[in-house]
Amino acid sequence: MKKPSSSKTVSRMNAEACDQCGKCPSACPVAAHIEGFNPRQIIAKVALGKEADLMKSQVIWTCTGCLKCKERCPEEISPYDVILALRRIAIYLELPHPEGYDGVIEAVVETGVVQQPQLVRTRNKERKDRKSMGLPPADKPRDMAAYTQTLREILGEETH
């Protein structure tokens, strides 16, 4: 597996341009709930070249992806994109990440979707599936083997 172009990815984020204005933490829904998660501080650390600390602390995995920081940043830095880039590098470096992702990835690679069609309940506790709802069968890749193989190949290559 080739090394991901982490320096390229992070430098493209323009973190040094941050004025530390504080618009991003004031917009962030997570900063109010999780101590230690602050998009402004994340950008400051990246600008100082301390992204390794962020990746080890797992704080990068608590962003909801609401995109308010990206929308409101006056310097168009996007803490959100910086966080995604750090996550991908952390994955390459095999640093810990929330286990919940692994099952979802495996399901998508093997079946094309994050989960198989579920039996759901009505308010009267009746069970319903796609068929009893009058819906057509769920869709999936026609050549599942080729699809799965391609994704496995990509996951084993460069993360970009």
Added chain:
Amino acid sequence: MRYALYTGCTVQTEQYGYEVSVRATMPKLGVELVDMAGTSCCGFPPFGSFNELAWLYSSARNMAIAEGMELPLFALCNGCHLSFTETKHMLEQFPELKAKVNEKLAKEKLSYEGNVQLIHIFELLYDIIGKDKISTALSKSLKGIRFAAHPGCHAIRPSRIGRPDDPENPKKLDDLITWLGAEAMDYPEKVDCCGSSLAVSTGRTTLDIAGEKLKAVKRRGFDGLVTTCPFCFKVYDNKQRAIQATVRESQLEVPIFYYTQLLGLAMGLKQEELGIDLNQSPVDVVLTKIGGA
């Protein structure tokens, strides 16, 4: 008006109320939905955080299928629509990435050109179909019911790559609600996140974040909340009991609807035809007000 219908993972595997109500209402507005064959996950939720090429490949794969159908791609989910929009934008900007994606797609004899037209449900209902056509399809007014419109983050941000509504003051869902005769109440929490994407890592935070919005909607005395995003609906509706327990507010009862469910009711359709029996939030209060559903 023909569109390739992309339901996406969450809608097609559990949010049947959205899919059923879309399929029931759209033909009455002159929209022909053509099912896609061979689709897969849009790629963002699993791969956006893991592997950029896997995300872009997954996303472009579905757009390539729509291009083959020569139809605009109508993605029901806000997240899928944003994933496609971002991928389209990225592959326009970086031809070498596009070439790499196409090299992978060739293994299934697919190819992504980049000329696919992406359609969001706000654009379809508000900009393309419009008020007059919707009004003539209605047989019942939802007069006197006050809703909070919740467009969802990914429908409105990031504006710089083009989203279907304004990032800070979105109005289309509000207008769509008022076209049904109901009231759309403005509220400062409108553009706030539901927190759903944290469910995979820290579910408790999802419930805390979602609880804030539901508390605000309740406090302001609205009759319910309306969305078109399956992730937001899943949290606000399906997980409302867990939210109640987490934020310790037993009175936190907020009816949640997909917009197309309300549209269907206003068209005179029955709640079973719109999958409203699957809504877990206390929607009966609103259904009684509407009457005859």
